[in-house]
Amino acid sequence: MSAQIAALVIFIVMFVLIVSERIERHIVTLGCALLTLVVVFGLIMNSKEAVLEALSLHSFTHTSFWYQAGGGSSSTGINWETITFIAGMMIMVEGMGDSGFFRWLCMTIAKAVHYRTVPIFMTFMVMSAGLAMFIDSITVIMFLAAVTVELARILKLDPVPLILSEIFCANLGGSATMCGDPPNIIIGTSLGYSFADFITNTGVMAGISLIFVLIYFYFCFHKELKPASGAVRPDHYPDPKEAIVNRQAFVTSCVIFFFAVVLLVTHAQTHLTVSCIGVLAALATLLTAGKRAGSLLRRVDYKTLLFFVGLFVVVSGLEQTGVLEILAGLISKASGGNPLMVIAIIIWGSAVASAFIDNIPFAATMIPVIRSLAEVQGIHMDTLAWALAMGTDIGGNATPIGASANVVGTSIAAKSGHPISWGKYCKIMAPATVIVILISMLFMFVRYF
Amino acid sequence: MSEQLIITLGREFGSGGHEIARRLAERFSLPLLEENMLRHIAEEKGLNPERMERYDESPRTRVFYRTVNGFSNAPEDVIAEMQFQYLRDRAAAGDSFLVVGRCAEEVLKDYPGRISIFVLADQWFKKERTMARGAISEEEALELMVRRDKRRKHYHNQYCKGKWGDSRSYDLCINSSKLGIQGTVEQLELYIRARIRTNRLQEV
Numbered sequence: 001m002s003a004q005i006a007a008l009v010i011f012i013v014m015f016v017l018i019v020s021e022r023i024e025r026h027i028v029t030l031g032c033a034l035l036t037l038v039v040v041f042g043l044i045m046n047s048k049e050a051v052l053e054a055l056s057l058h059s060f061t062h063t064s065f066w067y068q069a070g071g072g073s074s075s076t077g078i079n080w081e082t083i084t085f086i087a088g089m090m091i092m093v094e095g096m097g098d099s100g101f102f103r104w105l106c107m108t109i110a111k112a113v114h115y116r117t118v119p120i121f122m123t124f125m126v127m128s129a130g131l132a133m134f135i136d137s138i139t140v141i142m143f144l145a146a147v148t149v150e151l152a153r154i155l156k157l158d159p160v161p162l163i164l165s166e167i168f169c170a171n172l173g174g175s176a177t178m179c180g181d182p183p184n185i186i187i188g189t190s191l192g193y194s195f196a197d198f199i200t201n202t203g204v205m206a207g208i209s210l211i212f213v214l215i216y217f218y219f220c221f222h223k224e225l226k227p228a229s230g231a232v233r234p235d236h237y238p239d240p241k242e243a244i245v246n247r248q249a250f251v252t253s254c255v256i257f258f259f260a261v262v263l264l265v266t267h268a269q270t271h272l273t274v275s276c277i278g279v280l281a282a283l284a285t286l287l288t289a290g291k292r293a294g295s296l297l298r299r300v301d302y303k304t305l306l307f308f309v310g311l312f313v314v315v316s317g318l319e320q321t322g323v324l325e326i327l328a329g330l331i332s333k334a335s336g337g338n339p340l341m342v343i344a345i346i347i348w349g350s351a352v353a354s355a356f357i358d359n360i361p362f363a364a365t366m367i368p369v370i371r372s373l374a375e376v377q378g379i380h381m382d383t384l385a386w387a388l389a390m391g392t393d394i395g396g397n398a399t400p401i402g403a404s405a406n407v408v409g410t411s412i413a414a415k416s417g418h419p420i421s422w423g424k425y426c427k428i429m430a431p432a433t434v435i436v437i438l439i440s441m442l443f444m445f446v447r448y449f
Numbered sequence: 450m451s452e453q454l455i456i457t458l459g460r461e462f463g464s465g466g467h468e469i470a471r472r473l474a475e476r477f478s479l480p481l482l483e484e485n486m487l488r489h490i491a492e493e494k495g496l497n498p499e500r501m502e503r504y505d506e507s508p509r510t511r512v513f514y515r516t517v518n519g520f521s522n523a524p525e526d527v528i529a530e531m532q533f534q535y536l537r538d539r540a541a542a543g544d545s546f547l548v549v550g551r552c553a554e555e556v557l558k559d560y561p562g563r564i565s566i567f568v569l570a571d572q573w574f575k576k577e578r579t580m581a582r583g584a585i586s587e588e589e590a591l592e593l594m595v596r597r598d599k600r601r602k603h604y605h606n607q608y609c610k611g612k613w614g615d616s617r618s619y620d621l622c623i624n625s626s627k628l629g630i631q632g633t634v635e636q637l638e639l640y641i642r643a644r645i646r647t648n649r650l651q652e653v
Contacts (some may be wrong), residue, residue, distance in 0.1 A: 021516060138517060153495070301518065359457065404517040411520035417496025419504060419524030422513060 004326075007317035010035050011365075014314050018358060026303040029310025035357055036317035045321075053077050054316040067375040068192075071316060076319045076368070078312040081189040081275040086136075086182065092256060093139045094296045095195035095285040100248040101257075102131075102143030103243035110151055117155060117225045117239055121162055124148065128166040129173030129210055133180045133260050136159040137405035144170075145412040153416075154236050160418050161221035167396050168213060169410040172436065174405075175393035179264055179274060183363030183392040187385050189275075190367045194268035201386045202393075205443050209394075209436040216432055241280040252288045255265055256281060311361050319368040323388025328372035339379045343387045343444055346370065350391025351437050355398035355430075363392045383448045390440040398433040400425045453562035454545040457553035459605070459619065460598035463575030464591075465630045466568040467549060472634045476642065482536070483549040487528070490535050502526040506550055508603035529608055532611065548596045550601065554619055555609040564644050566637060567619040574626030617640065620644075 014032040018025045041050040052058070056077035061063050065081060096102065111129055113119035124144065131140045145163050152159035174181030178188035178198040188198060244250045260281040286293045318324050325345075331349075335341035346366075349423060353362050370384040396403030400410050400422060406429075410420045456473060460466020467483065474481040477532055482489075486511040491498035504524045514523035521527065531555045536548060540560050548557075555563035579590040611618030621640055625633040 019512060021511060119629065126617065142520075218457075400522050401513065401515045404515075407515045407517040407522040408520045410522040414524045414527035414529075417491065417494060417501060419500060421524070441523075 003040050004323050005260050006044055006064055007036065007040045007314075008323050011314055011318055014311075015357065018361070023423070024303065026291055026306040026310065029307050029314060031310070033037055033310035033313035035370065036314050039442070040317045040321065047281075050320050054313045055321065056080060056312075057180050063348045064273070066273055067271050068273050078309055079186060079315040079364075081273060082182070083305055084275035085179070085185060085278035086308070087187075087300065088275075088280070088282035089260075090300045091096075091138065091282035091296055092260060092285045093135055094248065095289060095292075096135075096253040096257060097139065097143065098245065098296070099253045100243045100245040101250060101253055102139075103285070104240050104250070105131075105146060106147035106151075107240035107243050110147075111237070111240055111305045115155060117157055118218075120151065120155075121165065121221070121225055122218070125161060125165050125169040125214060125217065129169040129176070129206070132170040132173030133177045133312065134257075134264065134406075135173045137181065137403065139175075140170045141405040141409045142412070145409045149412060149416040150238070151364050152284050154238070156223050159416060159419065160413055160420060160424075161217070161224045163409050163413045163418075164420070164425070165213075165221070167403075168217070168429060168432055169210070170405045170409075171393060171397045171403050172206050172210060172213060176203040176391055177264075179331040180395045181389075182360045183334050184389050185274065186360070186363050187367060187389050189273075190319040191371075191381065191385055192261075193382075193385065195264050195266075196268050197382070198389070200267075201382070202389050205386070205390055205440045208443065209439050212435055212439060213432055216435060220428055242395075249289070253285070256288070259284070264267075264277065284388075301436050308360070311364055315361070315364045315368075318365065324365065324368040327373065328369045328376065332373060332376050335377075337377065337381075338376060340445060340449060341379055341380055342373060343383060343448075346373075346384060346387040346440060347391040347437060347441050347444070350388055351395030351398070351433065354392045354395035355402045355433070359392040359396050359403065363388065376386045380448065383444060387441075387444060391437065394433055394436045394440070397436075398426065398430045452545075453540075453543055453560065453640075454600075454645065455540060455553075455560055455563040456547040456555055457557060457565045458549050459554060459565075459567040459613065460550065461569045461614065462594050462601070463579040463632070464568045465578060465625045468630050469568055469625065469634050469637065470547055470549045472630075473641070476634070476638055477545075477547070479545055479547045479561060481547050481549070482527045482551075484531055486535060486548075486551065498570055499507035501528050501531075506601065506604050508600060508607050509610070525604075528539040530637060533608075543615060550605075552605055553624065555611055561648065564641055565619045565621075567614060567616075567622040568625050568633070569614065569622060570624055 010253055014028055017023055017028040043046055043053065059080050066403065074078060105127070110120055110124050112224040113123055128140055128144055144166050144318050148162045148166065149159045152162065154441055175184065176199060178184050178193060178195045184198060187193065263277045263280065267274065267277060286296065289296055309440060331342065331345055335345055350362065350366065366388050371380065373379065374381040374384055389392050396406065400406050400420065410425065458466060458470045458481065463605060471481060484505060487501050489500045491501065491641060505528060507525045509523035509525040514521060532551050536553055536556050538550065539546060540557050557563045575594055576587060576590050579594055583590070583593070585593070605613035616622045623633055623637065628636060
């Protein structure tokens with residue numbers, strides 16, 4: 001009992017400190033992880049096994065870390081597979097950004113639609129969703145929003161409608177694949193799903209939702225998308241070729257990205273794990289980068305990786321002390337044993353929670369909960385996993401702080417002189433979030449029951 | 450000292466800080482930067498100043514916004530950083546100016562030509578000025594003073610190490626109710642001229 005209370009208090013303190021932003025979040029999770037190891041596992045439980053389980057260092061030496069014929073990681077603790085994959089993709093994406101790939105892609109698409117506002121609006125939404133399927137949504141929005149501001153200035157347009165719709169689609173695209181959004185990577189690696197599992201389940205939900213989202217945003221913004229009265233001189237349009245900073249690096253990064261996507265799509269067939277694919281993509285990027293390799297490595301967001309390390313240990317504290325089983329029991333009770341109600345609670349609960357708190361710790365916390373629910377309620381684990389993935393990925397769209405892409409996108413908008421208030425953001429994005437969650441829930445009811 | 454003169458003036462609400470700043474700017478022939486700063490920034494960058502003005506000198510609400518990879522989505526943070534950068538750029542270009550509020554005493558602390566002043570005043574003085582300026586009741590004036598000073602303090606302390614109104618954060622703090630606006634301006638002028646002379650001697 002005292003171990004459960006201590007683990008819960010540490011977890012709550014961690015969450016409050018993350019939200020308050022008074023201390024950097026990686027320091028918060030690492031500090032709380034140390035407390036979990038020393039106080040919960042050491043002093044109260046006096047269990048060396050619990051410490052080793054939480055650190056999970058042995059996972060590196062298992063063949064299944066690199067090559068896996070099926071099944072997820074059964075152990076609790078630090079999910080090194082997620083961390084290795086994210087680190088690898090960070091290096092690959094740094095290489096792509098360095099070469100001018102993202103700016104080139106945006107400019108090429110804008111040119112292909114002859115710089116007409118509505119086609120740019122639509123294609124950029126689809127591009128945002130498409131890129132976010134394979135690249136983290138922060139990077140997608142960082143580049144896309146910057147180019148959008150640039151194009152909006154040339155076309156004398158308000159960039160806010162474009163940026164908001166791109167943010168939504170980045171989060172939606174991220175929900176479609178196993179590697180699109182950190183919660184999906186955690187869910188996929190923890191429960192042993194493949195890229196194909198995600199694309200044929202959350203991917204279908206995201207695809208159907210995208211159609212509704214395109215229509216929704218068009219109706220929200222069609223008035224703002226009317227071309228400006230002052231004629232824009234065609235010679236002011238940027239040339240996509242100018243976006244390429246380094247031609248050799250550009251070609252190399254395109255090839256590496258292509259192979260990374262192929263490996264991710266086919267990993268169920270090749271049995272290469274996502275951590276293995278991440279390492280391969282990073283190695284290929286570094287080996288071909290030459291002198292730039294050092295600079296690419298220095299720019300990796302180590303703080304986020306450390307944040308994950310600490311987070312997994314704290315969640316492991318909750319799991320190993322049985323707190324999450326109690327939570328699963330409460331959900332089970334609230335649902336009255338009705339599987340449809342369990343799914344509704346998971347998807348809406350995750351969506352509401354993710355709208356206000358970081359969806360990464362939330363997803364990490366909920367995985368043991370849905371494991372327990374699947375055992376107790378007899379609901380298929382897959383259905384619970386897809387409900388959790390869609391809830392956490394899409395729920396974050398509803399508020400400016402719900403997902404990292406929202407923060408970066410609205411920050412870029414504000415820097416360009418277009419600050420977006422909470423009211424303005426939520427008025428547009430919250431209904432879209434409700435629409436997608438509703439579509440996903442109905443889809444699951446029809447398909448899985 | 451370089452010939453550059455940068456006067457930063459923090460103030461309590463109702464202390465007459467704006468009026469003192471305006472008169473000092475006239476006496477030293479300095480451009481006065483206050484609310485107009487956002488208009489300058491908007492003009493330079495081709496932005497709409499009206500969208501930005503509501504966030505001028507405002508603190509951000511911590512729980513409502515987040516920072517990711519150095520990107521803060523609090524409009525208050527973004528507008529504040531734009532103003533800080535504008536001040537840094539003008540100072541780096543060698544310009545002389547007088548700036549009211551906007552954490553300028555800390556943003557420009559590395560410039561030898563910077564003189565930082567904080568104007569405070571007794572409660573009765575601030576209350577009378579606030580009532581006269583806004584044609585409002587005593588109660589409304591007191592409430593407005595508390596609210597505006599709280600906002601300025603939170604804004605300042607979010608971005609600066611030194612605390613708002615703390616004498617250790619400024620070169621000179623002066624109570625405008627003791628000498629009145631005119632008397633305060635005269636004393637400040639004497640102080641600034643003395644500083645200019647001292648710094649010139651040090652340079653020689």
